[in-house]
Amino acid sequence: MRAVNLLPGDHRRGSGRTGPAPYVVLGVLAAMVVAVGAYVMASNQVTSNRAELAETEQETRSLEQQAAAFKPYQQFAELSEARLKTVAQLADSRFDWERVMRELARAMPEDVWLTSLVGTVAPGVNMEGAGSGGTTSSVRSALQAPAVELIGCTESQSAVSRVMARLRTINGVQRVSLSSSEKSETTGASTGGANSGDCRNGSSRFPQFQIVVFFDAPKAVPGATAGGPGAGGQAAATAPAAAPAPVSSGGAK
DSSP: OOOOOOSOGGGSTTTTOOOSHHHHHHHHHHHHHHHHHHHHHHHHHHHHHHHHHHHHHHHHHHHHHHHHHHHHHHHHHHHHHHHHHHHHHHHHHSOOHHHHHHHHHHHSOTTOEEEEEEEESSTTOOOTTOOOOSSOHHHHTTOSSOEEEEEEEOSOHHHHHHHHHHHHTSTTEEEEEEEEEEOOSSOSOOTTGGGGSOTTTTOSSSOEEEEEEEEOOOOOOTTOOTTSTTTTOOEEEOOOOOOOOOOOTTOOO
């Protein structure tokens, strides 16, 4: 059977060819679809970021509120730590007079009697009613350190050397200086009696010594002055003159 074209002659020329217009339309539509998709994705991303930002800001505010609630505890802990450090510094800077007096009593031989004991943290510290009555001031000014000035008597000059050797064994002693050790030139009763400060009581047998014992200085605290709260204070004691041991007929040692 033979096919017959029923279209008019003027329409037969365009049959079978579409031209570029459909492709242009399809390209424009594709570009619009891509643009719309990109816009939607960008919008979704912005919305998601905004939600995350809002959540983060909320968490930040919550943490700030919690930190503000715990801030007094933090301040209290810092204050406690600062006070502990201050107390430790003050404790390290104070001179331990109690220990010194205890060890001094243990080190002192039995044949020694004291008329004066003055303890100071530095030279030039004056205390009312605590004068040593001796000549130890020049020796005391030799070191800027705590020291104990001793005035007393013993049975012989060799015993004075033994006293100095025993004093050197005290913990923290850096120097033991002898200011004087003298016997009385006259024999007889002391003109001033037991309250005169001369522990020899007129006897030419017993030497009276004046000794200064220097100790290691404590740690310094910034702002502390000698004799102040950080310097350890001072201690002083005056002992009445004790009666000497009976003098034997064998003469003075």
